[in-house]
């Protein structure tokens with residue numbers, strides 16, 4: 001989904017509501033994906049080649065618990081206010097300050113709204129992706145979910161440690 005900058009009326013701007021096909025846009029380089037249909041609402045205004053996008057993204061993003069791989073989802077409701085400018089040309093006087101994090105660049109006279117959505121969804125993703133803080137994760141031996149039941153592997157490992165210890169003791173004696 002793109003908008004062509006030249007088609008944004010300088011007088012009236014452009015209002016847009018778009019519902020993406022299910023699961024789109026795909027999140028690149030993320031072990032996460034959109035669930036269901038993502039809705040984008042925005043209002044674009046243009047002054048020369050500078051475009052301001054104000055709007056919101058509504059979606060649900062799905063991912064797996066980092067420890068136990070249980071499927072999880074969080075709703076995304078992100079509002080944004082972004083400035084888009086063409087790429088800086090050599091010798092361009094315009095400089096972007098470090099605080100201009102909400103300034104983006106568009107290429108070839110079009111703004112890629114998939115990228116806008118991806119960025120907003122990534123901002124909304126939790127830093128730690130755990131089903132609960134106390135998630136026990138998976139057993140490294142049998143792959144069983146340790147939140148559901150304690151598997152026999154832990155007991156076996158304890159037995160091995162005791163065996164090693166008693167062996168050591170017998171050597172010392």
Ligand SMILES: [Zn+2]
Nearest residue numbers: 065068131135
């Ligand atoms: Zn978990």
Ligand SMILES: [Zn+2]
Nearest residue numbers: 139142151153
């Ligand atoms: Zn196990």
